[in-house]
Amino acid sequence: MQAAAFYIIAVLVLLCGGLVIANPVSRNPVTSAMFLVLTILSMAGLFVLLDAFFLAAVQVLVYAGAVIVLFLFVIMLLDLKEEERRRVNWGAAGLGVLAVGVIGAVMIRTIKFARPPGRISAVGTVGSAEALGQALFTHYALPFELVSLLLVVAMIGAILLSRKDLR
Amino acid sequence: MSAIGLPQYLIVSALLFCIGLLGVIVRRNVLVIYMSLELMLNAGNLALVAASRFNNNVNGQIMVFFIITVAAAEVAVGLALIVAMYRRRQTTHVEDLTTLKL
Numbered sequence: 001m002q003a004a005a006f007y008i009i010a011v012l013v014l015l016c017g018g019l020v021i022a023n024p025v026s027r028n029p030v031t032s033a034m035f036l037v038l039t040i041l042s043m044a045g046l047f048v049l050l051d052a053f054f055l056a057a058v059q060v061l062v063y064a065g066a067v068i069v070l071f072l073f074v075i076m077l078l079d080l081k082e083e084e085r086r087r088v089n090w091g092a093a094g095l096g097v098l099a100v101g102v103i104g105a106v107m108i109r110t111i112k113f114a115r116p117p118g119r120i121s122a123v124g125t126v127g128s129a130e131a132l133g134q135a136l137f138t139h140y141a142l143p144f145e146l147v148s149l150l151l152v153v154a155m156i157g158a159i160l161l162s163r164k165d166l167r
Numbered sequence: 168m169s170a171i172g173l174p175q176y177l178i179v180s181a182l183l184f185c186i187g188l189l190g191v192i193v194r195r196n197v198l199v200i201y202m203s204l205e206l207m208l209n210a211g212n213l214a215l216v217a218a219s220r221f222n223n224n225v226n227g228q229i230m231v232f233f234i235i236t237v238a239a240a241e242v243a244v245g246l247a248l249i250v251a252m253y254r255r256r257q258t259t260h261v262e263d264l265t266t267l268k269l
Binding site: 002003006010013014017018020021022029032033036039040043046047049050051052054055058059062063066067070071074075077078089092093096097099100101103104107108111112114131132135136140143147150151153154155157158159161162164 | 213
């Protein structure tokens with residue numbers, strides 16, 4: 001049951017991920033953004049299979065909720081008609097596929113020959129919001145605060161950068 | 168079907184990373200390149216969550232939590248940069264942005 005779910009969701013992740021970067025029907029960035037939503041939702045499914053329930057929720061809220069909306073907002077803001085008329089540079093694409101194929105082969109061989117981890121207990125207490133919160137507010141309290149600072153800086157930066165009279 | 172272990176998840180993660188890398192290399196639209204970067208970040212997240220689950224260690228998930236936060240901040244700033252760039256150049260195509268090229 002779990003194995004079947006894993007294979008279905010994994011295929012869904014890879015299929016939608018592939019359609020983000022290379023859609024045979026449409027080269028519109030909006031289509032890519034929509035398939036990115038599907039990829040991220042399937043990724044949340046994988047997180048659930050890994051007992052990371054809190055992260056699955058965060059993934060849906062932050063990525064599907066905030067990041068993709070931001071993407072769509074910018075795509076709609078900019079008028080991107082021109083992109084569809086451009087030709088694909090097939091030579092460069094072929095070289096890119098070759099290079100990425102080599103990197104992927106190296107990674108997959110590395111995973112194949114890696115020492116398998118020992119069997120672990122089936123109980124998944126690791127992914128609960130409680131365990132995560134415990135670690136986050138005790139051992140990782142300082143990084144947590146710094147991340148909030150980072151978010152403020154990013155917000156100010158985004159506001160500054162999108163001003164009209166940017167010099 | 169055999170039991171699903173860490174290697175299967177890592178292979179999915181590696182394949183997704185490759186898809187994202189391919190998008191960064193092949194696509195010429197800044198926005199799609201940005202989405203491919205998100206795919207690569209997600210692949211890294213998947214590897215971390217899987218490693219965290221199969222080692223029964225919560226630290227990997229903490230790291231993913233921080234990665235998601237930083238990625239959100241990065242997207243906000245990056246898209247603001249793209250908007251500023253579009254205002255100045257009227258393009259989101261990387262081949263039109265070669266001012267720094269020697």
